[in-house]
Amino acid sequence: MDRHTQPVHFLLVEDDEDHADLIARAMRDNRLFNKITLVTDGQAAIDFLHHKPPYEEAERPDIILLDIQLPILSGHEVLEAIKSDPDTATIPVVILSTSDNETDRQQAYKSGANSYLVKPLDFQSFHHLVKHLNLYWGILNQPPR
Template identity: 50%
Template sequence: MSTQGEGMTPHLMTFLLVEDDDNHAHLVMRSLKKARVHNQVFRVADGAEAIAFLRQEGEHTDKPHPDVVLLDLKLPKVSGHEVLATIKTDEALRRIPVVVMTTSDAESDRAKAYGHHANSYVVKPVDFERFRQLVSDLCLYWGVWNEPPEGE
């Protein structure tokens, strides 16, 4: 049994950030890199590229599968809801945790995301410091406290 949570031993996490807003992406990536967990962060700016990254297609053939996907819902080309549905219906991808990070606090978006088996749904705070704290807390949770199954 792992003592990861007990000893709070950080390990290298690979995050895929799916975000089309450059300002939000910069803030998230900066916060992930400054968090108490050592992280590798990849960013794609639309839903079609997210699917290609996850399936290791095209220019993404040498990219690792992420440990966690941070997914915006409002994306060009393929919506975040469609990306989430693709992940959770693909046998090779479905166990990757997906955290929906969006500006939408609409109940319909939340219900649809959880209907597609999102692992978490968070609304991006408008306040810079609260947004930074949210990202830091996500890193701490997924990188230190969360216990994935063996071999993950």
């Protein structure tokens, strides 16, 4: 089945419920019916990717949207784990963070992030960012099969 005829599976690693809701709502509002799976801490993201309980039946995501500031394991630790594992290294990881800190950006790119986006503070800008994020990573980008 062609990628453009099926939903793209986003794994959203986000501990802020409001931000997670905004992302899901922006995708729905733009008639983008991709699948979004939410996990709320860094360890849950690793468990999801490695099919550990309670994620034994988890589908491999097409894209990972990763916050930096997470409980248990930080986004930086999760990113390093993803990119150092041959089974997950090819999954694109987009950092989606409130941090505009240059050190965070440098560390993320050194660890293999595919993109680093700063979450806008107002709803309209956030909505616009998610729309374009989904367009690029969900439709235009051509990942390895």
